[in-house]
Structures are given as structure tokens and as C-alpha cells.
Amino acid sequence: MRTYRVAYPLTWRAMDVLEAFVAFVWPPSFRAAVPYLFLLPALILVGLLVLGLIQIADTSMRVLDRDTFLLSDAYSLDNYRRALTEPFFATIAGRSIIGSLIVTVITLVFAFPYAYLMVRTSSSALRKFLLVALFLPFFIGQVVRAYGWLIILGNQGIVNDILGHAGIPTLRLLYNYPAVLFGLVQYMLPFAVLMLAPALTAIPEELEAAAGSLGASWLKTFRHVVLPLARPGLVGAGLVVMTLSLTDFAIPAMLGGGSQDFIANAIYDQFFRTSDQGLGATLSLLLVAVGSLLVGVVFTAFGAGTLAMGGRRK
Amino acid sequence: MSNDDKRLSTMISRRTLLHSMAAAGAATGLPMLGGTRAFAQEPQKPREIIVRAWGGSWVEALKAGVSDPFTKMTGIAVRHDLTEDNEIQPKVWAAVAQKRVPPIHINWDTTTNATKSALRGVTEDLSDLPNLKSTTELAKPVGLDGYPIVNTYGYVYVLAYRPEAFPNGAPKSWKDLLDPKLKRRIAFYNDGIGFHFPAQVAGGGKIEDIPNNMQPAWDFVTMMKQQEPLLGEDPDFTTWFQKGEIDAACTISTNAREARKNGIDIKWVVPEEGAKFDTDGLWIPKGLPANELYWAKQYINLALTKEAQQVWLDGLGLPGVVPGLTPPADLANDPSYPTKPEDFKNLIRVSSKVQVQNESDWFAKFKQIMQG
Amino acid sequence: MSGSRSKSVVIWAFVLAAIAMLSAPTIVVLGASFTAGNMIEFPPQGFSLKWYSAILSATDLRDAFFRSVYVAALNTIIAIPIGTLAGIALAKYKVRLENTIQVYLLLPFTIPLIGSGIGLMLVFGNAGALGQLWPVAIACCVINLPFMIWAVTASASNLSNDLELAAANCGAPPVQTFLYITLPAVLPGVITGSLLMFILGLNEFLVSLLLVDARSVTLPVQIYNSIRSIITPDLAAISVVFIVCAGVAVTLLDRLVGLDIFLKSK
Numbered sequence: 001m002r003t004y005r006v007a008y009p010l011t012w013r014a015m016d017v018l019e020a021f022v023a024f025v026w027p028p029s030f031r032a033a034v035p036y037l038f039l040l041p042a043l044i045l046v047g048l049l050v051l052g053l054i055q056i057a058d059t060s061m062r063v064l065d066r067d068t069f070l071l072s073d074a075y076s077l078d079n080y081r082r083a084l085t086e087p088f089f090a091t092i093a094g095r096s097i098i099g100s101l102i103v104t105v106i107t108l109v110f111a112f113p114y115a116y117l118m119v120r121t122s123s124s125a126l127r128k129f130l131l132v133a134l135f136l137p138f139f140i141g142q143v144v145r146a147y148g149w150l151i152i153l154g155n156q157g158i159v160n161d162i163l164g165h166a167g168i169p170t171l172r173l174l175y176n177y178p179a180v181l182f183g184l185v186q187y188m189l190p191f192a193v194l195m196l197a198p199a200l201t202a203i204p205e206e207l208e209a210a211a212g213s214l215g216a217s218w219l220k221t222f223r224h225v226v227l228p229l230a231r232p233g234l235v236g237a238g239l240v241v242m243t244l245s246l247t248d249f250a251i252p253a254m255l256g257g258g259s260q261d262f263i264a265n266a267i268y269d270q271f272f273r274t275s276d277q278g279l280g281a282t283l284s285l286l287l288v289a290v291g292s293l294l295v296g297v298v299f300t301a302f303g304a305g306t307l308a309m310g311g312r313r314k
Numbered sequence: 315m316s317n318d319d320k321r322l323s324t325m326i327s328r329r330t331l332l333h334s335m336a337a338a339g340a341a342t343g344l345p346m347l348g349g350t351r352a353f354a355q356e357p358q359k360p361r362e363i364i365v366r367a368w369g370g371s372w373v374e375a376l377k378a379g380v381s382d383p384f385t386k387m388t389g390i391a392v393r394h395d396l397t398e399d400n401e402i403q404p405k406v407w408a409a410v411a412q413k414r415v416p417p418i419h420i421n422w423d424t425t426t427n428a429t430k431s432a433l434r435g436v437t438e439d440l441s442d443l444p445n446l447k448s449t450t451e452l453a454k455p456v457g458l459d460g461y462p463i464v465n466t467y468g469y470v471y472v473l474a475y476r477p478e479a480f481p482n483g484a485p486k487s488w489k490d491l492l493d494p495k496l497k498r499r500i501a502f503y504n505d506g507i508g509f510h511f512p513a514q515v516a517g518g519g520k521i522e523d524i525p526n527n528m529q530p531a532w533d534f535v536t537m538m539k540q541q542e543p544l545l546g547e548d549p550d551f552t553t554w555f556q557k558g559e560i561d562a563a564c565t566i567s568t569n570a571r572e573a574r575k576n577g578i579d580i581k582w583v584v585p586e587e588g589a590k591f592d593t594d595g596l597w598i599p600k601g602l603p604a605n606e607l608y609w610a611k612q613y614i615n616l617a618l619t620k621e622a623q624q625v626w627l628d629g630l631g632l633p634g635v636v637p638g639l640t641p642p643a644d645l646a647n648d649p650s651y652p653t654k655p656e657d658f659k660n661l662i663r664v665s666s667k668v669q670v671q672n673e674s675d676w677f678a679k680f681k682q683i684m685q686g
Numbered sequence: 687m688s689g690s691r692s693k694s695v696v697i698w699a700f701v702l703a704a705i706a707m708l709s710a711p712t713i714v715v716l717g718a719s720f721t722a723g724n725m726i727e728f729p730p731q732g733f734s735l736k737w738y739s740a741i742l743s744a745t746d747l748r749d750a751f752f753r754s755v756y757v758a759a760l761n762t763i764i765a766i767p768i769g770t771l772a773g774i775a776l777a778k779y780k781v782r783l784e785n786t787i788q789v790y791l792l793l794p795f796t797i798p799l800i801g802s803g804i805g806l807m808l809v810f811g812n813a814g815a816l817g818q819l820w821p822v823a824i825a826c827c828v829i830n831l832p833f834m835i836w837a838v839t840a841s842a843s844n845l846s847n848d849l850e851l852a853a854a855n856c857g858a859p860p861v862q863t864f865l866y867i868t869l870p871a872v873l874p875g876v877i878t879g880s881l882l883m884f885i886l887g888l889n890e891f892l893v894s895l896l897l898v899d900a901r902s903v904t905l906p907v908q909i910y911n912s913i914r915s916i917i918t919p920d921l922a923a924i925s926v927v928f929i930v931c932a933g934v935a936v937t938l939l940d941r942l943v944g945l946d947i948f949l950k951s952k
Contacts, residue, residue: 015861015862018861019859019860019861019862022860022861023859028860031860034775034779035775035778035779035780035781036775036781038771038772038774038775038779039771039772039775039776039781039787041767041768041771041772042768042769042771042772042791042831042835043787043790043791045764045768045824045827045828045831046790046791046793046794046828046831048806048809048824048828049793049794049797049802049805049806049828050793051805051809052801052802052804052805052806052808052809053797053801053805055805055808055809055812056801056804056805056808059808066671066674066675067671068433068434069407069430069433069434070434086682087686088681088682088685088686091685091686092685109700110700110703110704110707111704112700113696113697113700113701113704114700114701114704116697117697117698117701118949119949127946127949128940128945130701130705131940131945131946131948131949132936132940132945133705133708133709134708135932135935135936135939135945136708136709136712136929136932136933136936137708137709137711137712137932138932139885139889139931139932139935139936140711140712140889140928140929140932141888141889141890141891141906141928142889142891143889143891143906143909143910143913144711144715144906144909144925144928144929145711145712146711147711147715147909147913147917147921147922147925148710148711148712148714148715148925149710149711150913150917151711151714151715151718151726151917151922152710152711152714154557154559155557155558155559156557156558158714170558172498172559175544185707186707186708186711189704189707189708190708194948197948197949198948198949198950201949201950217690218690218692218693219693243796243798246798247798247799247800247801249799249800249892249895250891250892250910254910254913257544257545257546258504258544258545258546258684259542259543259544259545259684259685261685263800264798264799264800264892267800267804268800269681271404271804272398272400272401272403272404272405273400273401273505273674273677274674274677274678275400275403275404275407275674276674277404280804281804284798284800284801284804284805285801287798287800287801288797288798288801291796291797291798291801292796292797295796364900364901366900369911369912369914393746393900395899395900395903396911396912396914397899397900397911398914405899408811408816409816409817412811412812412814412816413814414814414816414817415817417817417899417900417901418899418900547914549914550914553917
């Protein structure tokens with residue numbers, strides 16, 4: 001008996017104690033509750049966001065008193081009336097929505113060939129290179145990237161330098177709508193490619209070969225075989241790019257020169273320039289509603305795509 | 315420590331009873347330097363104090379004139395927080411309302427914004443600062459009891475321009491900015507500050523109609539929007555002038571002067587419609603520990619000395635609030651450096667009360683037009 | 687890749703443009719950081735390391751960097767157990783209301799960042815917790831948690847249920863099965879998720895902008911604030927720190943789990 005004990009390693013004994021302890025506090029009859037126990041911390045953590053939404057909803061119904069710069073104690077829907085009727089907010093919303101649509105289309109046009117080449121290439125070195133070229137900017141963050149564009153596109157930046165040598169007068173490339181859209185496209189590219197790639201992997205290459213052997217040109221094959229099969233990826237990528245660019249703050253703030261605000265910038269301004277937290281909260285809640293509506297509509301129309309438990313963002 | 319400083323610390327120890335009692339008790343054993351009254355020992359020094367400031371040449375000037383001498387005198391490091399003035403305001407307000415220690419020790423602020431904070435009751439009283447007695451009338455905030463804030467200098471929102479872009483001579487009117495040649499070549503503050511009042515005149519309105527009828531101003535701003543101006547903050551103007559992004563701007567002369575110091579040919583004028591004159595000041599948010607409050611007050615007190623003002627305001631090129639300052643050589647008789655009554659003839663001053671009540675509406679209106 | 691020459695030309699044209707777009711800012715920031723001049727210029731004026739020595743003595747930038755590292759580390763440490771457990775629960779167990787729970791756990795992605803940030807600012811503000819660093823770390827953890835869960839579910843799905851059943855069949859009690867079978871199987875997912883969490887925490891900007899003040903400012907916010915005042919080469923030098931961190935993370939990811947994991951179809 002004694003020798004047996006010695007041969008029994010310490011870790012086993014520790015494990016036995018652990019098993020006994022777990023069996024005591026969590027008897028097998030509770031087994032069904034295990035997954036819920038596992039989920040609980042995550043549910044609580046995300047609950048902070050729900051709490052935040054409740055606070056935003058509460059704040060959104062309080063009106064700013066301009067004499068004391070305090071929010072009213074009484075509830076009113078005045079902020080909602082202002083947000084929905086003042087043309088200023090419609091302009092900003094229109095700019096953001098149109099912008100995010102354009103950005104989504106352009107981003108997908110560039111992301112699709114990128115993802116396709118990355119998935120289909122037979123050279124593992126090329127695949128590795130494309131992946132690194134994608135992940136590096138993804139991991140660098142948008143502030144530093146926008147900073148890079150400020151250096152490149154400024155009036156005395158590289159592009160204007162090159163144009164100057166070609167005899168073209170200095171062009172204003174920054175601080176306008178196209179600059180913001182361009183910044184968003186390059187910020188969104190990694191997201192789109194990473195959402196598209198798994199969907200393209202799932203398309204058997206033989207299928208394309210078969211279409212080709214039946215006489216279809218590569219454009220036709222793309223149009224009738226690859227694109228339809230890549231739909232889950234396109235939906236997932238399109239949705240992520242659309243919602244992220246619709247709600248972006250940093251790129252319009254840094255590349256827009258102060259006159260190209262998107263919705264997030266307008267919200268920030270209400271909180272931190274006009275000190276009208278009530279109106280800011282109202283705009284936030286409306287943006288959350290528009291975003292959720294967008295996701296809901298796309299989900300019901302096209303399914304969850306590659307987003308299932310794998311949406312991604314910044 | 316000067317006598318004035320000692321008096322200050324005595325006063326503070328009286329006011330902030332609990333915190334300073336211990337310190338005062340500890341001080342009884344110390345030698346009394348030139349006074350019979352007990353004075354509080356210097357409260358414990360914090361490692362650093364945080365001063366909110368505007369970036370670029372503004373913070374450089376403050377550092378040279380006030381922060382560095384303060385660190386030299388006290389050994390306390392000064393950190394400059396470059397958060398924009400409008401943005402720090404709700405953060406300070408929230409901190410005071412939530413009974414947290416405020417994010418900064420001293421706010422360098424426009425007088426209008428500072429007055430808003432004072433009316434909300436989030437500023438510490440500064441009327442016991444010894445150096446206040448040697449300041450001019452400009453230092454006193456208008457329409458407030460005592461000194462919840464202290465003004466430290468005045469300034470003019472001039473029309474700054476690159477002479478190269480104006481071959482027919484200096485612009486005489488704000489309307490000259492509507493020249494199609496200047497499309498995308500002009501700049502304003504992103505909230506339009508400084509431009510609202512001259513725009514009222516240039517749009518055919520009267521100063522007396524502010525704030526009740528400012529339609530002329532908004533009409534003029536709407537016309538200006540067709541020029542697709544750049545919108546920014548103080549240091550942006552300097553950068554844009556230096557990088558050749560703009561030819562003219564409505565900005566504080568300091569920003570244009572900074573670009574001129576860097577070798578860019580820049581001049582400025584007060585156009586015939588006039589230009590806005592205003593003041594900036596310093597204040598301390600409530601909720602600081604007593605010792606940090608003491609040293610924050612010392613900082614502002616230092617900022618009111620002639621020596622500090624001379625260096626600080628040489629850097630800014632602006633007229634201060636203590637008598638006898640020597641204007642920088644390049645600014646003698648300059649319209650952006652008003653000292654005599656006749657210098658103010660063409661400058662627009664609107665009462666602090668009107669500005670406090672309406673300024674955020676004006677900011678919002680300006681932004682709406684420009685974003686539209 | 688099979689197909690005609692025209693197909694290659696078209697695809698390569700788009701890919702080269704995309705590579706240029708993706709890499710240009712990185713290359714320019716790297717180049718500008720080595721300038722010997724006092725202005726941001728590209729190509730840089732001469733070569734010097736003076737801006738790197740400048741950031742070494744700039745305490746505010748250094749402090750901000752360490753704060754960012756602290757936020758990233760704390761947010762990862764919180765995310766690892768929470769995300770791993772949730773991921774395992776979703777991938778391995780039958781959970782009632784699974785769809786509802788999925789939608790709920792995806793809230794950090796579906797609520798716009800500005801909304802999440804403002805909500806958390808109000809929550810932490812009313813709790814009197816703003817001005818410290820841990821709320822920033824918690825906030826980063828919340829908004830990026832789906833990444834962690836997603837990485838774990840992806841690798842947990844690869845683990846066959848039979849393996850766990852076999853272990854149980856051989857008499858392994860539940861804790862042992864969990865520690866010796868389940869956890870090792872999801873380890874690649876945990877590594878991927880942790881790296882993502884860390885690097886996203888290091889870069890987090892918008893939510894931090896709403897939650898920090900001068901005492902707790904993180905590096906991306908510090909850079910943003912400085913860019914708004916004046917663009918100097920020391921910002922390029924400090925930005926290179928981000929580029930280096932990103933490079934290290936990509937290398938680690940590739941070595942530990944292989945970047946190809948992102949190409950797999952689910």
C-alpha cells in the first residue's frame with residue numbers, strides 16, 4: 001500500500017483532490033449547467049454594453065439647459081425631434097451612408113482579386129507575403145496609417161512632389177470627401193480580404209477548371225461560378241465594411257480637414273464641443289438602431305454569411 | 315518663498331481647514347521668517363501638475379514663460395495636456411459632478427468657456443492670489459464675483475495673408491476672401507470662433523443686433539462656404555501657412571507670426587469691418603487635493619508676474635495684463651497688439667454674458683453651414 | 687491559379703494596387719522616422735537616429751506607450767479565460783437559446799464603436815471609475831471579445847467530440863478530460879485570440895479617446911492629439927513602435943499557429 005502511494009505522482013494526487021473538489025461543489029447532476037457557467041462571465045462582460053445602451057437611452061431623453069449647462073431632470077423627446085428634423089443631421093447621415101456604400105463597393109472590388117490570388121496561388125511564399133502585407137497594416141492601427149497618408153498626400157507630400165516633377169501644379173489631395181473615402185477603403189481592405197478568403201477556399205478549384213473546359217471564358221466562369229459561390233463571403237465582408245465605415249471616426253477626423261464629418265464625428269462634437277450630451281446620446285442611439293437594422297436586413301435577406309461567430313472589426 | 319507667497323499660504327490654510335491644520339501644526343516649530351503670525355508649511359509637492367494648453371507655438375510660449383520657471387522654482391514638473399479646450403470642458407464638468415479628481419490642475423481657456431465653467435460652479439476661487447493686485451483691469455473677469463478665473467492676455471482674430479497671393483496690395487475687407495482665386499485657399503477655426511462678429515458686419519448687419527439677429531453673419535458665412543475653406547485649430551493655421559496649403563485665414567495673430575518666424579512671408583490686417591478682440595485666462599477646477607490646489611495656485615500666481623508675462627507673451631506676441639511689458643520688436647504699433655484706447659477703435663468686443671449664453675449656438679450654426 | 691494570361695494581368699493589377707495602398711503608409715512612416723531634418727519629409731533628408739533618441743527622453747510618449755502596453759496586457763488577461771470558456775461552451779455543448787446568445791455575444795460588433803464607447807463612458811463615469819486605466823482595459827476587452835470567442839470556437843470545432851467521449855470512456859473524470867483533452871485542442875485558438883486581443887488593445891483608439899484623460903492617455907490617443915497640433919518626426923519614430931509590435935505579432939502568429947488559419951473555410 002505504501003509503495004503504491006509513492007509511485008502515485010504528485011500531479012495525480014492534485015488532480016484527485018481537484019476532481020473531488022469539483023464533484024463536491026458541482027455534482028454530476030448539475031452537469032447540464034456547465035455550458036451556462038462557462039458562458040456567464042462573457043454574458044456579464046457584454047452586459048456592460050447593454051448597461052451603456054440603457055444609460056444612453058436615459059440621457060437621450062434629457063434636454064440641455066443653456067443657462068446652467070446641465071441636463072434636465074424631466075424626460076422629453078425633444079432631442080429626437082431635433083435629430084430627425086434638423087437638416088444638418090440629415091446631411092451628415094447622407095454623407096456617411098453614401099460614403100459607406102461607395103467604400104463598400106470599391107473595397108470589395110480590390111479585396112476580391114486579392115483574396116482570390118491568396119487562396120488560389122500555388123506558391124506558398126506568395127501566399128505568405130500576401131498574408132503579411134495584409135496583417136501588418138491591420139495590426140498597425142488606423143491612427144498611424146492615417147498619419148502616413150497625411151505625409152503622402154499633403155500639398156508638399158510625395159504624390160504632389162512627383163506630380164510637380166511631371167509639371168502638374170499642386171493638387172489638393174487631402175481634406176476632402178475623396179480623401180476620406182480613400183482612407184476608409186485602405187483601412188477596410190484587410191477586413192474584407194479576411195472575410196472573403198474562407199468563402200473562396202470553400203469553392204473547389206476543379207469547378208472553375210470544369211467551367212473552363214466547357215468553353216467558358218474566365219470572366220464568364222467568374223460571373224457564373226465563382227461569384228455566386230462566394231456569396232457568403234461577399235455578404236459577410238460587405239456588411240462588415242459597410243457598418244465599420246458608416247460608423248468610423250478617425251479617418252473623417254484626420255483626413256477630412258474638419259468639413260467632412262461622419263455620424264460618429266457629429267456625436268463626438270455634441271458630447272465634447274457643444275456639451276449637449278442629450279442630443280449626442282440621441283444620435284448615438286439612432287446610429288445603433290440604423291446599424292442593427294442594416295445587419296438585421298442583410299441577415300434575413302442573405303443569411304449570416306461568413307459572419308456566423310466570426311464577425312471582425314478593428 | 316516671497317512674503318506674498320507666505321500670505322497666500324496663510325490664507326489657504328485658513329480656508330481649507332482640515333487639510334492644512336496638520337501642516338500648520340507641523341510648522342509651529344519652524345523659524346518665523348519676517349513675520350509674527352504662524353504660517354503654514356509648504357504643502358506637500360505633487361510629482362507633477364497638469365496644465366491644459368493649446369499646441370504648437372502656444373504651448374512652447376507657456377513652457378518658456380511659466381512652466382519651466384515654475385519647475386525651476388518648485389521642482390514640480392509641469393505636463394501639458396493638449397486636449398482641445400472645448401473637449402476638456404465636459405470632461406472636467408463630469409469629473410466634478412461625479413466627485414472624481416479632475417483630469418487637469420489648470421485650464422488655459424478662452425474667457426467665454428472659462429466663464430461657463432465658473433457659472434456652473436466648477437472653478438476654484440482665485441481672489442487670494444497675491445500678484446492679482448499688480449494686474450490691469452483686463453485681468454478681471456467681467457460679470458463674475460471675485461476671480462473664479464483670471465484673464466492673462468488679450469488677442470485679436472486678424473485676417474492673416476500671404477502677400478504673394480495679394481498682388482494688388484493688402485486685403486481691406488473680409489469680403490476680399492470671396493475672390494474666386496482664393497477658392498480652397500482660405501481657412502477658419504472649425505467652430506468659426508473669431509469670425510462670427512466681423513461676418514455680421516460684412517454681411518450688412520450691426521454689432522448691436524448680436525445675438526438677436528445674426529442672419530447677416532450666417533448669410534456671409536454661407537457665401538464663404540462656397541470658397542471651400544479649410545477648418546482647423548490654432549496650430550493647423552501655422553502648418554497650413556508653412557506648407558503652402560492656404561493664402562489667407564481668420565486666425566489669432568500668434569499662429570501667423572509663428573509661420574513668419576519660420577521664414578514664411580506673412581502679414582495681417584484688421585479689415586474695415588473690424589476684428590474680434592477677446593481674452594484668454596487660467597482657472598483651476600474643483601476637486602483637487604488641498605496640496606495640489608495650493609501648487610496650482612502658485613502656478614497661476616507665477617503666470618501673473620511681469621517676468622513670466624514678458625517671456626510668455628513675447629512668445630505669443632500678445633498684450634498682457636501687467637503694466638510695463640515691452641512689446642516684441644516686430645509688433646510695435648501692430649494692430650494685433652492693442653495697448654492704447656485708440657488701438658481698440660476698430661476691434662469688436664461683445665459682452666461676456668452674451669457670448670457665454672450664445673457661443674455654443676454660434677459654433678453649432680457655423681458647423682452646420684460648413685458641414686452642409 | 688489556373689487560367690488565361692488576361693486573367694492574371696487583371697488580377698495582378700488589382701493586387702498590386704492593393705499592396706501599394708496597404709503598404710505605403712507603413713513605408714513612409716518608417717522612412718520619415720529616420721530623417722535628419724526637422725520636418726516630416728519623404729524621402730527623408732539624410733539619415734539619423736536623432737528622433738529615436740528624442741522619443742527615448744520624451745517621458746510623455748514613453749509613459750503613454752507603457753500605459754498602452756498595460757491596457758493591452760490586462761485586456762488580454764481578462765479575455766483569455768472569459769473568451770475561452772464561452773467559446774468552448776458554444777462549440778462543444780448544446781446550449782438552449784444558442785442563437786439568442788450568439789446574437790447577444792456579437793453585440794460588441796453590431797453596436798458601433800462610438801456607441802459602445804459613449805455607453806461605457808457613461809457607465810464608468812457614473813461609477814466614478816474614469817481617469818484610471820483598468821476601465822480602458824475592460825472596455826477594450828468588451829469591444830473585442832468576439833475575436834477571442836471566434837478564434838476559440840474555430841479551433842474547438844476541429845476537435846472531435848469522440849475524443850472527449852473516448853477519454854471519458856477510459857474513465858477520465860470531467861476535470862481531467864477538460865484539462866488534458868479540451869484545452870490543448872483549443873490552444874491554437876486561444877493563442878490566435880490572445881494575440882489579436884493584445885494587438886487590438888495596443889492600437890485601440892476611439893473608445894480610449896472617450897475614456898482617458900491626461901493622466902491615463904494611451905499612445906494612439908497621444909499620437910492623435912499631437913497630430914492635431916503639429917506633425918513632427920518624433921511622431922513617426924514613435925509610430926514605428928507600433929509597426930515593430932505589429933511585425934512581432936504577425937511573426938508570432940505565423941510561428942505559433944500559422945497565418946494560413948485565416949484562409950480555412952469553416
